[in-house]
Amino acid sequence: MDWRWAIKGFKNYLKLEKSLSANSIEAYGRDIEKLRQFAEAQPVTIKPNMVILANLRSFLQWVNELGMIPSSQARIMSGIKAFYKYMLIEDLISADPSELLESPKIQRKLPDTLSYDDINNLIGAIDLSKPDGARNKAMLEMLYSCGLRVSEMTELKISNLYLDIEFIKVTGKGNKERLVPISNAAIKALNFWLTDRKLNYAIKKGEEDIVFLSRRGSRLTRVFVFMLIKKLAQSIGLKKKISPHTFRHSFATHLIEGGADLRAVQEMLGHESITTTEIYTHLDRDYLKSTIIQYHPRS
Structure with missing residues (x-):
């Protein structure tokens, strides 16, 4: 069995059976490519259907020696497990060699967040007199107001805006749809942009149904949004390393610090597991510490 043939079949499976996004499919493909490189670098090439548990453990040691951090190693192992699950389903192997494979233990890294003042300063740095000012302000308002992933924002459709009831419908990972509330400030900025879009683009x-467009009339790229936020951060002298995802982290953190229910935030973020959302509960440690010091009888 040829590695490239197996990887091509795996990608088709992820697209047709699992309905994953193009970005996710490419990420899985890159992970299996690393395994292929390892297998083909052995004295005798190991074919995909001949891999055993010992080979996978050696592979994990190999990527560790390359200096890959534990979280990246864990992601690769997740891809390998998905690959061999596909091989088993398609009867290309009789036993899953990854079944007993343990991923490296990783510590959850606390996401960077912006303060409310940071958010206001970034949005305030947008020059509304420029042609793209209204669009850029609406994008940042929505990233923070709705906690969107950058790809969810660039793919957002006008037909999925229900501004009269203050909700938008978002298509997230795995083409799963969810309804997310939208703030009055974001609605105001969005309506201003939609008027500008209709008259000047x-x-x-x-x-025609895409909300955010470039000056050429096509949907924006994720890279463009990254670069916009980077330039705004530089313009206000913000030293933090931020990205569109920082707005999503800040959205979740500010909600939970304000007392929002964890499961409600999970629903708004589109997280499959509550444990993914629970990372945000660890962000306000100073407040928790001061509360214990002040109120616990043994402090």
């Missing part, structure tokens, strides 16, 4: 065919 020549929209390309097929992009």
Whole structure:
């Protein structure tokens, strides 16, 4: 069995059976490519259907020696487990060699967050007199107001805006849809942008339903949004290393610190597991510490 043939079949499986996004499929493909490189570098090439548990353990040691951090190793192992699950389903192997494989223990890294003042300063740095000012302000308001992933924002459709009832419908990972509340400030900025979009943008065919467009009338790229936020941070002298995802982290953190229910935040973020959301409960440690010191009888 050829590695490239197996990887191609795996990608088709992820697309057709699991309905994963193109980005997720490419990420899984890169992980299995690393395993292929390892297998083909052995004195005798190991074919994908001939891999055993000992080979996978050696592979994990190999990526560790390359200096790959534990979280990256864990992600690769997740991809390998998915790959061999596909091989088993397709009867390409009789036993799953990854079944007893243990991923490296990783510590959850606490996400960087922005303060409310940081958010206001970043949005306030947008020059509304420029042609793209209204669009850029609406994007940042929505990232913070709705906790969107950057890809969810760039793919957002006008037909999924229910501004009269203050909700938007978002298509997240695995094409799963969810309803997310939207704030009055974001609605105001969005309506301003939609008016500007209608009057001043020549929209390309097929992009008529996309909310956020470039000056050429096509949907924005994720890279563009990253670069916009980086430039705004530089303009206000913000030293933190931030990205569009920082707005999502800040959205969740500010909600939970304000007393929001964890499961409600999980629903709004589109997290499959509550444990993914629970990371945000560890962010306000200074407040928790001061509360214990002040109120616990043994302090």
